Amino acid sequence: MKTPPIVSASAWEDARQELLVQEKELTRARDAMAAARRRMPWFEVEKEYSFDTPHGRRSLLDLFEGRRQLIVYRAFFEPGVHGWPDHACPGCSFVTADQVGHVAHLNARNTTLTLASRAPLADIERLKARMGWRMPWVTILDDFDADFGVDEWHGTNAFIREGDRVFRTYFINERGDEALGSTFSYLDMTALGRQEHWEDSPEGYPQTSAYSWWKWHDSYTDTRPVEWWSTEAAEDEGEKVSVQAAAEHGDCCH
Template sequence: MKTPPIVSPQEWEAARQELLVEEKRLTRARDALAARRRRMPWLKVDKAYEFEGPDGRVTLADLFQGRRQLIVYRAFFEPGVNGWPEHACVGCSMVADHVGNLAHLNARDTTLVFASRAPQPDIGRVKARMGWTIPWYTLTDDFDADFGVDEWHGTNAFLHDAGTVYRTYFINARGDEALGSTWTYLDMTALGRQETWEDSPETYPQSDPYAWWRWHDTYDTP
């Protein structure tokens, strides 16, 4: 392997500082993009979608688990997908491996779930084998086709307001690679991280940064 130049500590730090300027510019651009997401128009979901869960049939509204926001990742685990029946698709499995502790998302009134075509017994078996605790539901209708995830993985964000569900954003393809942390998931939602430094529309919920952070086993929210 042909390596980069080997330099002194001073030269290395100078090179790092040069790159840091670009990294901070990228961070600001990412924040600006998230601010634009929070101003995206919403799409009302009129269709009644149903899923199969560990305890039986549930609606799309049920997936929110009483919270205001919902993120649904369409994972490919079903007959015909590489790895079946022992595994979900390798890419979707890597996504699942990267998901952080959901207590932090839940504390921001946001629920994350996965959905696949596999029956619940198979989902439960693979979750146990892989050590995943993400709520994972079985698709039973046209949800995947209607939301752009019938042929390829993708992540949809929804918001529940006054009894109505709205689709607020969608990320797929390589965009899914960046997801997995509490921050990246919140950044794709309509309400964002809900912190005072964010550029959000008036009346959006916000609190001081850091102040809401907890150890994941000490949150008051269910």
């Protein structure tokens, strides 16, 4: 193994500052991509789909759990998939299930996340208990996977609803799934984004001050639709840093 050169502290800091320029460019490019996703056209889902859930058979609309947005990751756990019946696909288990952050933070942004597989619900619940996974996970009962590009390979679909009308807004698969798992990575693929003031979003989209909605995951007591998160409520929380600084540095600890 040929290692990089060993340098002084000042030379190391110079090298880091040089690389930081590229990192900032990458961050801004990622923000621009998320902004473009928020301007993607929507496709209305008119076909009815059914899923087996711990609460009985439910529709795609039901999976929203009353929230505005829904993210569905197609996890391969079923007969014929490597690991069955003790495990789900190693890739799905590693890249998605093991990396999912606490879903309460997504719920606070009016967004529901669920995994979907073809395994019977009893097997899904058994697997979740074995692996310590707590995210929602349902059984596909029809052509949902084939219709949304995830019958032969994993992928993540984002949806939004207007009343009882459901729309597909974005789709990520292959290596794109590797970057998902954190709250912000999921929000960045949705039609509404993080819903913070610094974002470049279309006029009228719900937005609040950066950091104002963050809580410990066991402290959320109200995850009603995002319209409830008013500017006044955000201002009551008080901003410790400017919105621009929040977007640039992501630092709320000082």
